[in-house]
């Protein structure tokens with residue numbers, strides 16, 4: 001009965017939305033303003049009813065109400081989610097609520113790239129320069145979609161890249177230059193295509209001098225072995241002959257045969273060399289993420305000693321810069337850093353450069369020395385070809401999606417602007433601002449935490465009052481230097497676009513726009529919120545304000561559970577150890593009292609997560625992930641408090657308004673709905689989930705399940721709302737919370 005009804009409603013809503021979209025095309029932005037002013041009129045209230053019915057049906061159908069919410073809330077809130085969203089998963093592949101949102105937005109972008117453009121005088125129409133940008137990007141996208149038919153063009157393009165860059169010894173007619181230095185190749189690939197191989201190079205604001213931009217060298221962005229296996233931690237107990245590596249190696253060999261018809265034995269040998277070489281490099285990647293075990297970082301020594309240690313640690317983080325010549329000599333003259341940078345810039349470069357991960361750079365120099373240069377050169381070429389072979393050859397049904405992704409990556413601002421124009425609504429923006437303002441108040445209240453010293457609390461309060469929430473701003477984007485000719489195919493256009501992007505990046509070395517770095521942190525189509533500490537803002541992508549995550553007619557309980565929690569967890573990262581003390585603009589660092597209190601509470605979270613995942617409190621040491629965990633948990637707490645504060649502000653006589661805080665046909669209180677919705681925006685399903693589980697209960701303890709159950713089990717309010725007795729898994733006695 002219910003299923004038919006909700007299907008019916010869905011159809012109706014879709015028709016209504018369709019109508020609304022068409023209506024929008026005509027009346028454009030003005031329509032939204034009217035809607036705000038006319039809130040509560042007949043049309044809206046019918047739409048509102050339907051939206052509420054639909055979200056109610058969704059919330060209900062994903063739940064497994066026969067599970068015990070106090071034993072495993074993930075199972076309770078998301079137990080049936082997989083039934084609706086597990087189709088077409090490959091073995092071990094995971095599907096998440098967040099991904100569904102991202103896919104939906106990708107489909108919207110695809111439509112925006114293919115639908116007829118609105119006329120210029122239309123309220124949603126583009127002005128002259130934006131229109132030119134949109135046309136260019138659409139031309140790029142169109143060429144990407146049609147190239148599918150011709151695999152020969154793809155091979156010719158890869159061969160051309162190979163020939164342009166010194167060739168490969170084992171590929172006949174590839175113009176192999178045996179005297180060419182690989183540093184030359186590396187620099188040219190970075191210059192022409194922005195590829196970050198072996199040695200990462202970034203242009204960033206100079207944090208040491210607080211002005212201008214500088215070059216930072218460190219780990220590369222591209223590796224063959226996936227990042228989760230290519231780091232110090234993962235390689236510690238791994239062997240290059242492990243299955244993950246042999247699979248990757250097989251893929252490399254297959255690609256080489258496919259691209260250049262290298263014979264099987266030769267391809268396999270070569271692939272083996274490349275993977276062994278990279279595996280060695282991986283051993284020193286991602287070390288900055290790794291926390292030292294407690295004995296080393298928190299000596300149980302007198303107070304004054306702890307103080308000096310912290311001082312040293314902070315000093316150590318501010319690594320001084322040095323000239324390229326000095327760097328080369330410091331690294332034993334094994335790698336010519338000056339040549340590398342000057343090939344990239346096509347110019348002399350005198351200023352100091354900085355190292356982001358000195359240990360990796362030293363290790364790179366050693367590893368390169370220990371390997372033969374044909375392997376090193378081949379490795380560089382292979383990574384470049386693999387990266388330029390985008391989008392990968394996939395089934396034609398995947399093609400458009402892949403092309404949207406490539407276009408998104410290359411032209412984030414243009415696509416961001418297109419998306420924003422299409423979806424922006426004043427009422428959603430008002431919601432966002434209202435929720436943010438309550439989150440700020442909740443954090444201000446929460447600064448009373450006992451680990452924070454009064455002086456530091458005052459400074460934090462001042463900083464907090466400066467924070468704003470903003471949506472991306474896309475003014476004055478100038479793509480006039482980017483030109484495509486009609487005759488050029490996709491591959492040529494890809495080269496042009498990459499080169500253009502890469503040059504834009506190096507232009508930054510000349511600029512001095514300290515503080516103007518909002519761009520690039522987040523784009524309008526993204527489904528997330530992010531902190532921009534230099535500007536004291538939390539940036540939000542319009543993707544976060546789309547259905548099914550968000551709808552203007554949802555109860556506030558749902559809005560605070562999603563928006564409130566995301567905003568709060570971005571915001572608190574300005575008020576943790578890293579965000580407060582290591583931030584380059586940090587004016588007043590925490591005193592020792594606050595520091596030791598903070599270490600206490602963050603250690604509580606670390607040990608808790610470690611025990612959850614590994615059944616062993618000492619195992620987990622990833623500082624980056626720890627920061628996320630702390631922020632997620634604090635974000636939930638703050639969002640819930642913000643919601644309660646909002647409820648309190650409401651006139652108690654406004655019963656209809658409060659009635660809207662629950663959902664039709666769902667027997668849950670508004671506060672219970674808050675927690676259910678928090679969980680459901682993090683649902684996921686895996687293909688072979690059930691199989692693992694029943695036999696090994698600990699295998700259920702995954703990072704993804706923690707993302708739901710961890711923050712909830714640390715929330716005293718959650719336990720109360722669902723009547724969980726103290727000591728049940730979802731209401732354990734040992735709660736950890738930073739804010």
Ligand SMILES: *[C@@H]1O[C@H](CO)[C@@H](O)[C@H](O)[C@H]1NC(C)=O
Nearest residue numbers: 064065066067068075079080
């Ligand atoms: C619901 O949860 C219970 C308890 O965990 C479990 O036994 C049952 O199989 C679940 N039902 C479904 C449909 O997943």
Ligand SMILES: *[C@@H]1O[C@H](CO)[C@@H](O)[C@H](O)[C@H]1NC(C)=O
Nearest residue numbers: 450451593596597598600601
């Ligand atoms: C740290 O935690 C311990 C035990 O949990 C407690 O006794 C101590 O007072 C805490 N220290 C601070 C500074 O909060």
Ligand SMILES: *[C@@H]1O[C@H](CO)[C@@H](O)[C@H](O)[C@H]1NC(C)=O
Nearest residue numbers: 231232233286289622624625
């Ligand atoms: C640490 O955690 C971050 C964030 O979750 C992750 O991206 C990174 O790969 C992890 N590092 C290691 C060494 O596992």
Ligand SMILES: *[C@@H]1O[C@H](CO)[C@@H](O)[C@H](O)[C@H]1NC(C)=O
Nearest residue numbers: 665666667668669672722723
């Ligand atoms: C609604 O839930 C309450 C408490 O969970 C329960 O006592 C009541 O029987 C439920 N009502 C219906 C109609 O299911």
